[in-house]
Amino acid sequence: MLRITVAQLNLTVGDIEGNVQRMVAAAEQAAAVQSELVVFSELALCGYYPGDLLEEPAFLQRMEAGLAALLQASEQWPALHWVVGTPTPAHGPGKRLHNSLLVLQGGQVRLHYAKQLLPTYNIFDERRHFEPGPDVAQVLRIGSAQVGFLICEDGWNDHGADYATNPFQTLADAAPDLVVSINASPSHLGKRGQRQQIFADAARRHSLPIVYVNQIGGHDQLVYDGASFAVEPANGVVFEAQRFTEDICTLQFKHGQFLTAQGQPPTPVSAQDISSHDFYHRQMVLGLRDYARRCGFTQAVVGSSGGIDSALTLALAVEALGASNVVAVTMPSEFSSSGSVDDSVQLCRNLGIALHTHPIADLVTCYAQQFATSFGTPLRGLALENVQARIRGTVLMEYSNTFGHLLLTTGNKSEISVGYCTLYGDTNGGLGLIGDLYKTEVFALAQYLNAQAGRELIPQAIIDKAPSAELAPQQKDADSLPPYPVLDEVLKLLIEGERLAAAEYASAHAVVQQLQQHDAGRALVQRVRQMVARNEYKRRQAPPIVRVRARAFGSGRQMPIAAHTV
């Protein structure tokens, strides 16, 4: 029998001293329940993903010191083996580091495994810093079991399609009793099911039980949901750690099966995932909470237009940071409807947050007059419209400068896709909270939050009103954009394509096929394509957005700007 403690922690990139402390505390818990193995996530020591910090000598020195501290701590509990993810030096030609897994015990390194498959696609860029490890299995006897080790992507090629080697097969050939996989697997819609499927299939194919340990937490645009798990070849996933929160839990491994620490069969794991709304909600709340915490913010400010985007952003911010830490600012202009203020008042009352009023009509007039005087031509049309958004953006940044609040940008994925936003105006901000949600999803999530709360958090009037930038008289989004239910389907296919889940792909594909049947539809698709391509420059200058879908803007979609792409 082997006791294994899964240490699913929220570690901070670069905070090596803090990470060591958390790992030692988890090891202490593991030792207290007589575990022989405590398993941390991929690159736990430095946090995933450190990026070009890996090129800084001082950072590498701090990591060496961190590893020495872990080795020293491991002497306290000699029966405990620590599975630690850390960069290690690579000595051949090529990159100077490996992405490694070390097993520490009694002050010694007992095993060293270097990750073979380095993901370099979508949001991953590991080949930039790491040299792949050799195609060699690493197995260690721990107590009664022969334990083999893999690191994240190493387990994703068991179908053999993407890389020349299959580390899972190499490991299976060495015939361990158990596989331990350490991971840093960011979450997006559908990711939990994908991971569990891949590892359950591999377990079945090779008749190997697997313990899969992931990290949790928000790191810039990526969020990790944890959901570490154990799979048995015959029974699939038999254990799952909590999602979106730290979890330190101990399993027994006995005769090829996993049991609870008390020797009972674990609680059955549902194959059914949480709803997409629940997923989005939890992912964005954790994403904002960790971003703010790690960057030293406790408070956030949002411009409240009385529209759905700012309303949803405010509601999520309240959950992440607490009502007393979120401030809304309404900034009516000449074109603002009375609803923009009244609905903001009601929203902020529902959420229990402070609302400040900062009218901008006089500022716009003053700005326009000075512009005409200086440049001999009046500000009109789009330029005049955009001044309103820019004045609002400036007011919000001044608020942030003065009071130290993080400014949250409210753009959604539909608008960001087609550039329906004003550069240096409503794109101002430090973090885009709902920037990976299509507009139709924004409405649905608002309704979900109300249903969850059992009351109107977001006033129904805000959900019901037609989206409008309110930058010109009677302006509606629908005047310049296709209706969102159509636009969103076209965008899904264009931006996410094959990465869409089967049902979403089928629906988007059907809408686009229908549009392709007639001239107006074809023109619409082409126009959307052009808008997306032409507005890359705005996205490149926009703040990071919290990723919730398989393909998000930012590092997940790296397009040229000064190029002819359509």
Ligand SMILES: Nc1ncnc2c1ncn2[C@@H]1O[C@H](COP(=O)(O)OP(=O)(O)OC[C@H]2O[C@@H]([n+]3cccc(C(=O)O)c3)[C@H](O)[C@@H]2O)[C@@H](O)[C@H]1O
């Ligand atoms: N390739 C490129 N590389 C770098 N910069 C480039 C560029 N192309 C244009 N630019 C610059 O960008 C400027 C145009 O961009 P920008 O100033 O943003 O202005 P623009 O995109 O022309 O207008 C903003 C649009 O967003 C809509 N809007 C605004 C605010 C809120 C909402 C909403 O409902 O949420 C909608 C508004 O109705 C309008 O259709 C150009 O004047 C130029 O300076």
Ligand SMILES: Nc1ncnc2c1ncn2[C@@H]1O[C@H](COP(=O)(O)OP(=O)(O)OP(=O)(O)O)[C@@H](O)[C@H]1O
């Ligand atoms: N009158 C206003 N007062 C305060 N902030 C505003 C106002 N109008 C716009 N903003 C800010 O600019 C963002 C873009 O707003 P706009 O109303 O132009 O478009 P939107 O994308 O439909 O957003 P929303 O659904 O929040 O209205 C808003 O989310 C809000 O943060």
Ligand SMILES: NC(=O)CC[C@H](N)C(=O)O
């Ligand atoms: N860190 C990794 O190797 C992650 C890659 C992996 N395919 C995942 O997203 O889970």
